[in-house]
């Protein structure tokens with residue numbers, strides 16, 4: 001299930017975000033975490049299964065119309081099991097009514113993969 005990030009989950013969240021190539025630099029990653037903790041327009045969520053936190057997805061509310069997914073990461077032991085797609089789906093459910101949800105450049109291919117297949121399913 002998707003849960004909103006809390007400060008006491010900082011280490012696990014940083015570990016997950018560090019899998020993103022753009023966040024490999026520790027200083028940059030610390031800056032990113034600070035934004036998620038302090039900037040009201042930056043929202044970070046974690047994916048929890050049983051008691052394990054195995055995924056992270058972060059977004060920015062760009063303006064009153066647009067939400068941009070800017071981070072997504074799944075623990076390598078749990079990849080290719082549909083968790084990334086589930087996180088995207090839940091964010092679209094949470095924000096999709098009020099905002100147009102899209103993804104940052106680095107996440108575009110994955111995001112389109114998730115959303116296009118949904119459209120295909122609807123057409124079947």
Ligand SMILES: CC(C)(COP(=O)(O)OP(=O)(O)OC[C@H]1O[C@@H](n2cnc3c(N)ncnc32)[C@H](O)[C@@H]1OP(=O)(O)O)[C@@H](O)C(=O)NCCC(=O)NCCS
Nearest residue numbers: 019020072073074079080081082083084085107109110113
């Ligand atoms: C990208 C990532 C979050 C995907 O999570 P995941 O839980 O393994 O993804 P899913 O199992 O939900 O995959 C859904 C589909 O997207 C595909 N996919 C996975 N990663 C992809 C990528 N980077 N680009 C395009 N498609 C991708 C999968 O092959 C799968 O396709 P299928 O349904 O045809 O089998 C995960 O690989 C990850 O954490 N990568 C490292 C972090 C990173 O680089 N994030 C930014 C790039 S998106």
